Amino acid sequence: MTLLELSRPVRRTLLVGGLPVAIIGAGPVGLAAAAHLLERGIDFRIYEAGASAASSVASWAHVRLFSPWSLLIDPAARRLLATTDWVQPDADSLPTGAELVERYLAPLAAHEHIASRIHTGSTVEAVSRQGVDRTRSAARSATPFVLRIRTGAELGEVTASAVIDASGTYTSPNGLSSNGFEPLGAEQVVDRIVPALPDVLGSGRARFAGRHTTVVGAGHSAANTLIALAQLAREEPGTRVSWVVRNSGAARVSASPDDALQARASIGARVAALVADGEISLVDRFEIARLRPAVSTTGNGVVIVGVRRGEPFEIATDNIVRATGFRPDLSMLRELRLELDDIVEAPRRLAPMIDPNLHSCGTVEPHGFAELRHPEPNFFIAGMKSYGRAPTFLLSTGYEQVRSIVAWLAGDVAAASAVQLVLPATGVCSTADAGGAEGGCCA
Known part of the structure; x- marks a missing residue:
């Protein structure tokens, strides 16, 4: 034709x-x-x-x-x-x-x-x-x-x-800091920051297995990665998962029963259950200000420095997944x-x-x-x-x-x-x- x-x-x-x-x-x-x-x-x-x-x-x-x-x-x-x-x-x-x-x-x-x-x-x-x-x-x-x-x-x-x-x-991802910038010190740890939606259970498995990974972001990109990391943690000893959001909860992954796309609703429900069961550690109301390199028991890590609920707060981790939109x-x-x-x-x-x-x-x-x-x-x-x-x-x-x-x-x-x-x-x-x-x- x-x-x-x-x-x-x-x-x-x-x-x-x-x-x-x-x-x-x-x-x-x-x-x-x-x-x-x-x-x-x-x-x-x-x-x-x-x-x-x-x-x-x-x-x-x-x-x-x-x-x-x-x-x-x-x-x-x-x-x-x-x-x-x-x-x-x-x-x-x-x-x-x-x-x-x-x-x-x-x-x-x-x-x-x-x-x-x-x-x-x-x-x-x-x-x-x-x-x-x-x-x-x-x-x-x-x-x-x-x-x-x-x-x-x-x-x-x-x-x-x-x-x-x-x-x-x-x-063109958003910055990790709540002000839209990249955190101070980010250029020193670029090798420890992973783009959104990594293949946790496939090609990226070796990077995450047996390590502590912190996912930053409150959307469905974050939720997909969190679910995969939680599964990896059940399969690989020593794997830990933290989830950082800057608000009081993850509104963007709601598990609403009114959602006509039930697969979308199920993502929110699964993440909520993983948090409730302690498989994911939720760190809410956390504002990231700075990153600094650190040496962990599994290799090169990073410390996330910021403020949580008005008080100074730090998270030591091996990987950061940027799921900030x-x-x-x-x-x-x-x-x-x-x-x-x-x-x-x-x-x-x-x-x-x-x-x-x-x-x-x-x-x-x-x-x-x-x-x-x-x-x-x-x-x-x-x-x-x-x-x-x-x-x-x-x-x-x-x-x-x-x-x-x-x-x-x-x-x-x-x-x-x-x-x-x-x-x-x-x-x-x-x-x-x-x-x-x-x-x-x-x-």
Whole structure:
């Protein structure tokens, strides 16, 4: 089937110069955007920093998602894959990250009309307008975008008619300190700080077995790691698990029976039981200020220094797992005119709808291009990055975002405005006591 046969008639295009749309990131939302552009007959290029599509998902391949397949496959991507020998997974089953890649994202990226347009190993370092910085207004909307891209040791530039930034936030974790900074002394112990969602029972087993690991963070990323560490402690003598949160409890891993995603609710219930049974040592209301290297009985360790309930407090540990959530990397967008909320760093119109102090994954209202627009014409941030520091994102939300964005770029205002999003009720409403953004995994 050709690109022309897959495309729909375009009533009016907002794109200039016959240039392709640039998609930053070949993750689930970036690939979904490609499928929608393909259906509309709009050319595109995808620039992916990793060595392959969905590289961030592959980094937590061992984790089982709490959303079923029915919520993980974009409709346009499904229609595209249906033209091949692809076998759709059972709608009600829960895949791991590896299965999400193997059974959906890899086949989608390998489709003949998408694979030829993906540039892997290509890091977008900056986005601007061709010959126009953010201060110049004349003919701005008619001027192509320019993306500066690093591929290996080479630095080059490409032009585009529109840009959809679906680069995600996985490579931009929040700091370990409650003020958003890295703790003082962190540079001395970088080898003892582990990124979120390590493969505790698999490739990372030797690092954690027989050692004391402290998980920092109150979201589902932390909960998944805690459950795995508790299992390891039952299998490997000497393994100990501590859990540090800065509030009075772990509101973001509630075990609410009202959660429509029961796998999500069960995560909270399992962690609560492990804490109650003493398998996990919960250290709440702890503000981290400093880290210092230490020598433990099992090798090089670290001492976490801070304040707990108003009093000085220290934790000696071997490993720290950073499960503090993520933030958007906006450095590449400094030459664009953005309108971001000053709290969560999401698009200003979207921010009140996703504020983690008021909303959970299931209470976000439908939204599309209108809420995602910036003063920079034809530039959109979509997917997890569009949520800024809010942790309530689900993949189905990102899919509806890019459907609406692509319809708008195609000039189909009616379709772009007809936003429909049905999310599973969560039964969890974050409160002010829940604190700042924590990472939730996995949608």
